[in-house]
Amino acid sequence: MATAMATLRALPMVPLAPHPTPLDRLRRLEAALGPGCPSLFIKRDDLLSFAMGGNKVRKLQTTLAAARAAGADTLVTCGGLQSNHCRVTAAAGAALGLKVVLVVNGAEQARPTGNALLDRLFGADIRYVASRDARAATMLRVAEELEVQRRRPFLIPLGASTPLGAAGFARGVEEILTAGVSPTAIVHATSSGGTQAGLIAGCALFGVKTRVIGISADESTDALTTIVHRLLSDLAALVGASAAGIGLEQDIEVDDQFVGDGYGIPTxxxxxxxxxxxxxxxxxxxxVYTAKAMAGLIARVRSGSFAPDDRVLFWHTGGQAGLFA
Ligand SMILES: Cc1ncc(COP(=O)(O)O)c(C=O)c1O
Known part of the structure; x- marks a missing residue:
């Protein structure tokens, strides 16, 4: 296990933002939720100081090291029109001097807002497709097109939710230890699974004994559990951990009860x-993400499903540009 932790720590990273992010107590929220409320903490990855922050910064730091090692000159990735991942990838490309092509499902806005506005500001080349299903094939076509132009594309799957992206997130868990907080539950927004796999793996590798509860922004519990399970298995192979050492023997907790009418639709x-x-x-x-995750946390507090002596950590994964969409 020590070896797997050392391997994780030694993975190359492109430092986009200094760590750690603040870890604070939410005393006024505790008071508003009333007697019986567990201790509430927040991990402020919304404050990661690169391109408006968020969880994608951590995942891209390891992913971009692989892109560099491969000699890439162009990043190709995909997401929704208001994808936070696309925004951070566009900014990272700008900061590293790489061209960025974004394959985005949705219609081009006459007057771009939120993340779509930032994608343009960072100079990304944006290709619009009609549906989520068309994204992966279009990314492959874009890569072929770039190769014909003698460019060296590096494809980043949706949300950078690869074993390497999850590893970037797993490294962030060490920051909980240095902050001296020992949560009994971590609650966060989940969608393409990399953040949850990273949190579970990080907790297992750094010895943080806690539940990790992912509140889905879109996918079903079954679909996301399968994705997180696969990412954890591949991450175990990447860092040389056993199934237990990467957290695969504990329950994967995904809650899809807070999606409401669908992705991005407030409840x-x-x-x-x-x-x-x-x-x-x-x-x-x-x-889109963190308000639904916080709704899941607060519903649990109100229903008494946490004990008053629990320590519940909300991992804020960012996404504030979505407020201006
Ligand atoms: C703000 C925010 N929070 C949470 C998530 C979910 O992370 P993941 O895709 O790694 O499950 C995303 C991206 O999908 C996001 O943009």
Whole structure:
């Protein structure tokens, strides 16, 4: 296990933002939620100081090291029109002097907003496709097109949710230890699975004994559990960990009860907690991911599913540009 941890720590990274991010107590939110509320903490990856931050910064730091090692001169990735991952990839390409092609499902906006506005600002070449299903094949076509032009493309799958991307996230878990907090549960937004796989693996590798509860922004519990399981197996192979050593023997907890009518569509609960957290703590959540995840956390507090002596850590994965979409 020590070897797997050392391998994880030694993975090359392109440093996009200094770490650690702050880890704070949410005392005013605790008070607003009333007696019986467990201790609440927040990990502020929304404050990662690169291109408006968020979880994608951690995943891209390891992914971009692989792109560099491969001698790539162009990054190709995909996402929705308001993808946070596309925004950070576009910025990273700009910062590293790489061309970036984004394959985006959705219609081009006459007046771009939110992440779509930032994608343009960072100078990405944006290709629009009609549906999510068309993204992967279009990325391959773009790569062929680039090779014909004698460029060296590097394809980054959706959300950088690869074993290497998850490894970048796993490294962040060490920051909990240095902050001296020992959570009994970590709650976060999940969608393409890399963040959850990284958190589970990081907790297992660094010896943080906690549940990791992913609140889905779109996919079903079954689909995401399968994805996280596969990522964990591949990550175990990458760092040389056993199944137990990477956290595969504990339950993968994915909750799809807070998606509501679908991806990006606010629910009454997500709207309520977005305002509650803003008004008690001055912290901005996003409507697509983190407000739904916080709705999942607060619903558990209100239903008494956490004990008063639990220590619940909300891992803020960013996404605030989505508020201006
Ligand atoms: C702000 C935000 N939070 C959470 C997630 C979910 O992370 P993952 O795709 O690694 O599951 C994403 C991306 O999908 C995101 O942009």
């Amino acid at each position: 009454p609960a997500s709207t309520e907690v977005l305002e509650l957290v803003a008004r008690t703590e001055g912290i901005v959540l996003d409507p």
